[in-house]
Amino acid sequence: MEHTKHLWRAFLILLVLGVAGIFVRHFLIPESFGEQGFYRYTSLGEFKEKPVIHGAVGSCTSCHQEIADTKTAGKHASVSCEVCHAPESVHAAGGQKIADMPTNPSHTLCATCHQFLEARPKEFPQVDVTQHLIDLGVMAKGEAIPDGACIVCHQPHTL
Amino acid sequence: MNEYEKEEPASRRDFLCGAAQQAAGAAIILAFGEQLVAFSEAAAGETAATAEASAGVPYDPLKHRYLYLIDVAKCIGCGACVRACALENDVPDNHFRTWVERYMVSRTGEVTTDSPNGGKDGFEPLLTGQDITKAFFVPKLCNHCSQSPCVQLCPVGASYRSPDGLILVDEKRCIGCGYCVQACPYGSRFIHPETHTASKCTLCYHRITKGMLPACVQACPTGARRFGDTQRPGDEVTEIVASSPVRILKPEMNTEPNCYYLGLSQEVR
Numbered sequence: 001m002e003h004t005k006h007l008w009r010a011f012l013i014l015l016v017l018g019v020a021g022i023f024v025r026h027f028l029i030p031e032s033f034g035e036q037g038f039y040r041y042t043s044l045g046e047f048k049e050k051p052v053i054h055g056a057v058g059s060c061t062s063c064h065q066e067i068a069d070t071k072t073a074g075k076h077a078s079v080s081c082e083v084c085h086a087p088e089s090v091h092a093a094g095g096q097k098i099a100d101m102p103t104n105p106s107h108t109l110c111a112t113c114h115q116f117l118e119a120r121p122k123e124f125p126q127v128d129v130t131q132h133l134i135d136l137g138v139m140a141k142g143e144a145i146p147d148g149a150c151i152v153c154h155q156p157h158t159l
Numbered sequence: 160m161n162e163y164e165k166e167e168p169a170s171r172r173d174f175l176c177g178a179a180q181q182a183a184g185a186a187i188i189l190a191f192g193e194q195l196v197a198f199s200e201a202a203a204g205e206t207a208a209t210a211e212a213s214a215g216v217p218y219d220p221l222k223h224r225y226l227y228l229i230d231v232a233k234c235i236g237c238g239a240c241v242r243a244c245a246l247e248n249d250v251p252d253n254h255f256r257t258w259v260e261r262y263m264v265s266r267t268g269e270v271t272t273d274s275p276n277g278g279k280d281g282f283e284p285l286l287t288g289q290d291i292t293k294a295f296f297v298p299k300l301c302n303h304c305s306q307s308p309c310v311q312l313c314p315v316g317a318s319y320r321s322p323d324g325l326i327l328v329d330e331k332r333c334i335g336c337g338y339c340v341q342a343c344p345y346g347s348r349f350i351h352p353e354t355h356t357a358s359k360c361t362l363c364y365h366r367i368t369k370g371m372l373p374a375c376v377q378a379c380p381t382g383a384r385r386f387g388d389t390q391r392p393g394d395e396v397t398e399i400v401a402s403s404p405v406r407i408l409k410p411e412m413n414t415e416p417n418c419y420y421l422g423l424s425q426e427v428r
Contacts, residue, residue: 030332039319043329044220050365053247054374079380083239087246112281113237113380119261119282119294120235124381128284 054080055088063092067157075125075159084109084156105148110156218368223323224389225362227418228396228405229298233383236261236296241279243378247363254349255279256360257300257375262426265289270426297427298384300375301326301347301360302408302416309339309348318357324417325364328357344412362386 035041060081061068091101116126133139244257259278263271271287303326310318317332318339333356340348351358363373376386387396405419
């Protein structure tokens, strides 16, 4: 057995490489990687912890039941409060009011839904806003649409 | 679900494997029948995610499988979904996790499309100078494909498909190479200008795991966007997808999207 020494050398080199490999792998591959697939499973938990900005369905009604009842009886029943106002998180936190809820009286907000567009479903209530205001005598042709022009006649909650 | 897909006949190997599995299953049922019955009864007693969340049951991603449904005929192109998404997920300006496209088709078949600022500010009247015979809005978002090219080619395992069926990007793993942005056939991804990592729709994972709706679904005033869970007994969206003539985008890509469209016109790409 004159070559035993060579075999031992090869064995030792392989052993060192193997141990080094396990060591490097331990530091390179993050925890939970491969638990459910080729990804870091704990990252799912990180997604869950992102802050919630818009409230849950009906979260406004816990304080504003009256307005909600009025709105639900009207044509805007299916429109979430936050669409026209702002996300719940700017107004309330932990059931307490932290700031005033903004209201947007601009006609541009109404127009995002109700300006007449060819691509809108035909049965959806829509109007050429400029022509409508000219027809009513609110403004003359070529003039800018006055701020809050829509809500003078149309009350969004009681429609 | 894919209308172009045909069922392939089972091979002899598949058949034998299936038979072997069924035999093994039968043996297990014989051995542990009572426990299995008890387990399935417990599963049937489970109701909507909201009830679970309020009862303090920890969210289990293995018990959900989400799908998304868009009813094209109901979309009014108001852009409330795009605005809600941007606020909820802090999406940077000029980038979109969801957006709305307008299609205008003339009598001669010419298609005009636009999506000013992703439809975030709504749409202005558009004069094409053509005889428009068909016009509609198409909301788009990540299709959360079952066979997603973006996940297949991610070199670092940052893009992945979660057990509940969502395609997500692990920001801590992503190296921002942008391969996935190029690979997505639907253009649903972008490189975030601040984090320099890939960013995309998560179907509001932080909301749905608490039993809430994705921000875009909640903001939609006409019910054009709907969200469902195939694992929830009696789920309406699952039922609609199962029983209605739904379509998916780019079926030729074989990506198996989990986002379905009702009333989708063939001009949509």
